[in-house]
Each structure stands twice: as C-alpha cells, then as structure tokens.
Amino acid sequence: MSVDDFLTELSGYAESARQPALSPIIEGLRRPIAVRIVGRPGVGGRTVAAALRAAGVPVVVTRPDVDVLVIAETAKPEDCRTVAETTRPLLTVLNKADLLGAAAADRAARVRRLTGAPTVPMSALHAVADLDASLAEYGRRVLLVDLDPQGALSAGLGVPHYELEHT
Helix, strand or coil, rough: CHHHHHHHHHHHHHHCCCCCCHHHHHHHHHCCCCEEEEECCCCCCCHHHHHHHHHCCCCCCCCCCCEEEHHHCCCCHHHHHHHCCCCEEEEEEEEEHHHHHHHHHHHHHHHHHHHCCEEEECCCCCCCCHCHHHHHHEEEEHHHHHHHCCCHHHHHHHCCCHHHCCC
C-alpha cells in the first residue's frame, strides 16, 4: 500500500467514524517534509538545494523536519560535529559522487561508519541538469531512487534494489 493509499483510507475512516481528532494527524502526514541544507562552503550545498527544490522538496532555513548535511570527499571534523550536535533527523549527502565513480557507494558507507548518520552519494550538478518536469509529479520518491544509481540509498535503508519502483 502506498502512502497516498494509506492516507485515503485513513481519511475515509476518520470521516465515516466521525473522528475529527485524526484530521491534524492526516494533514501532518500529507505535508511535505521540509529540509535544511547544512555543510561547509564549497561542497555544493546550494546545488543540492536546487536539485531538491526542483523535485518539489521544500528547502527551508528555519523549522526543518530534517537536516541534510552536504559533504564532499569525506567527513571532516566539523562535519562530524554537525552530526553530533543536531537535534533532528539528519541525512548526509556525499556530493560530487560522480568524481568517485564506482567507489561512491563504498565511500558513502565509510562516511556513515565515521559519522553514524545515513549517507547517500549524489552528483547534485547532474541532478540539476537531469531533472525535468515529470519528477515534480513524483516528488521525493523519484528523486531518491533516480539519483541513487549506485544503490547506496536503498542499501543504506535496507531496501533491496529489486523491490524499488523505477520511473
């Protein structure tokens, strides 16, 4: 069952069972997840933000649901401090992964071991160049799968790549 199907079913139940208290929960689940981009200068944070915005992900400065830490090459001490100090869910993006080639997934796994934060490789520059209007229709699901050609995201989340929908 997709998230949309679940929300449709839950909305139907709330209406038929006269449970108005479920309305704020349902609306909260329908709201897109807002992210804040953090990271050192020069790692491509603005480009990652542009790719996320192009895919319909709200990028905010205040009150995010998730922090996205953008790094390049490897996690530096200041990146590790950012991970340790955050009070909200955090995803690390190993940007410029195209420069690493086949080693991108291994490098992302190494960064995850070093920081303890979920880490995915990404080439934000390619993402911005390759995104088109059809991605906006699918939102984050497509972004995460389509920008994960090495399979690090699915592996990091424990999802077998052969179970993912492709667009």
